[in-house]
Every structure is written in structure tokens, then in C-alpha cells.
Amino acid sequence: MTRLIRFNKPFDVLPQFTDRGSEGSPRATLSDWINLPDVYPAGRLDRDSEGLMLLTDHGRLQAWISDPQHKMPKTYWVQVEGTPDAAAIQALADGVELKDGLTRPAKAALMDEPDGIWARNPPIRVRKSVPDSWIALTIREGRNRQVRRMTAAVGHPTLRLIRAAIGIWTLDGLSPGSWEDLEVPNIPGPPKPKPAPNRQAIARRKAAASTPGRPEPNARAKPRKPRKPRKG
Incomplete structure (x- = not known):
């Protein structure tokens, strides 16, 4: 199975x-x-x-x-350095210019620390002078270390990264x-291809239809009646 x-x-x-x-x-x-x-x-x-x-x-x-x-959405909980403003969140959503091109549009929003989140071992580095915050980010592509590069590009380096969902499946x-x-x-598959048309048969039918009195190709001819023998 x-x-x-x-x-x-x-x-x-x-x-x-x-x-x-x-x-x-x-x-x-x-x-x-x-x-x-x-x-x-x-x-x-x-x-x-x-x-x-x-x-x-x-x-x-x-x-x-x-x-x-297949563009299956993946949702991440991202703990970042600092507190992103509305412009930074909008930039993540609209697309961020990285070295390998512009990212696709995403869903991005500030969030509270996830409920029941476990302690990381080892813990993240903390700077008392710089606050940290959490972002929920959903993307539909999979570039190398993409989420970390996106948050760094808008001025908020990633401190901790947790993938919370892939498509319909979650971490709950x-x-x-x-x-x-x-x-x-059920795995969606490509539609079954239709059989290719027989172009030669189509051409013969068109030719037969355009010639009055000409029987359609492959049509069965009516059998002829045998002639009676002549007397004498």
C-alpha cells in the first residue's frame, strides 16, 4: 500500500x-x-x-x-529580527528582487508567536537592543533558502524558520x-489524450462528398444480377 x-x-x-x-x-x-x-x-x-x-x-x-x-502552497512561521512595517510586509507579498530574479506573489502578514511553540535547541541568538517578531509567509515556489533571502532583502534577517503547512497538510x-x-x-493526472484523427480517411470522405454520383470510399457495391443465357 x-x-x-x-x-x-x-x-x-x-x-x-x-x-x-x-x-x-x-x-x-x-x-x-x-x-x-x-x-x-x-x-x-x-x-x-x-x-x-x-x-x-x-x-x-x-x-x-x-x-x-504544481505550485503547492507552503506556509512558514518566520521569526525575524526587528519589526517589519507595512511596506516590508507588502514587499514580501508583491515579490522581492533576489539575485535569481523576482519572487512570485506571496501571502505575508505579521502574527503573534505561535501557540504552544516548542523551545529550539540551541536557542536563537537574542540582542536585547533589537526586538524580534513573527511573520506568516505562504509561497508557491521553492528556491534555495528562499524565505531567508526574502526577509533579509526587506531588512529583517530570519532568526528561526518553521514550516507549518504544505498544501492541505499541517503541523498541528x-x-x-x-x-x-x-x-x-488521489493524485491528479494529465487528461487522457484523444485519438489522433485519420486524416486520409477524412480527405477521402470530403472528396466523395464533392463528386456527384461517386460512391463513398469503402462503401459496399451492390451485387450485379447474373445475366440469363441467350437461347439458340
Whole structure:
């Protein structure tokens, strides 16, 4: 059976099952939390980010969730340095010019600290002279470290980043390091192609229709009556 699970990835965990970049001291990976065969992440979440990841053993479902062309919305809770004003929030919503181009329109709004938010280990750096605040940001693309670059571009560096939702799936009720199975959705597929028209047959029918008295191609000819033999 196809499996789809949601996982609350803790901070400082690689979004993969093996650590290929460190020989001496392996870093924490998904395998430290999830022991399931043939299940793979549907999309990534940076090592220094937390929150919702989806994993599945179905290749087509994995592609549908992770492929940016499907524009599945992803919502983040972003703790930033300072307090963004209305112009900064509007800039995030309208699109921010980054080195790899203008971001797509997004949803952005100031928010209170999320209810029941867990403490991060290690905690974020805090400067007593600079306040911090939270933003809810929903995007429909997946550029490298996009959310962090967007907030930095409007003058408010990201201090903590938590992915709260992917499409219809949310982080609600799931503690850090925990996972659970989800109901597998119907995967929308491309419409079945219509059979290609037989152009030669169409041309023959048109030619037959334009010639008076000419029988339609492939029409059955009426059988002739046999002649009677002549006498004498």
C-alpha cells in the first residue's frame, strides 16, 4: 500500500536518510527518527529549519508534492529580527528582487508567536537592543533558502524558520521528532489524450462528398444480377 507520512523535523537535522558530507562525526539525519523502508522525502527542508516534512514511498505522489510547477502552497512561521512595517510586509507579498530574479506573489502578514511553540535547541541568538517578531509567509515556489533571502532583502534577517503547512497538510498536534501516517490523496493526472484523427480517411470522405454520383470510399457495391443465357 502507498504510504504518506508527516514528520516534524527538529532543528539541525539533515532532510535525508544518510550523511554523505561528514566522515568523522556524522550529523543527525531522518534515519535517527524514522525507521521505515523505501520512504523518501517529498521536498526538502534545510538543516537549520524546522517543521513539516512529507515522506512517501510512491514516486508519482512524491513528484506531485515537491514539483514547483504544481505550485503547492507552503506556509512558514518566520521569526525575524526587528519589526517589519507595512511596506516590508507588502514587499514580501508583491515579490522581492533576489539575485535569481523576482519572487512570485506571496501571502505575508505579521502574527503573534505561535501557540504552544516548542523551545529550539540551541536557542536563537537574542540582542536585547533589537526586538524580534513573527511573520506568516505562504509561497508557491521553492528556491534555495528562499524565505531567508526574502526577509533579509526587506531588512529583517530570519532568526528561526518553521514550516507549518504544505498544501492541505499541517503541523498541528505533531511534536518535534514525531511522525504519523496520513490518508493518501488521489493524485491528479494529465487528461487522457484523444485519438489522433485519420486524416486520409477524412480527405477521402470530403472528396466523395464533392463528386456527384461517386460512391463513398469503402462503401459496399451492390451485387450485379447474373445475366440469363441467350437461347439458340
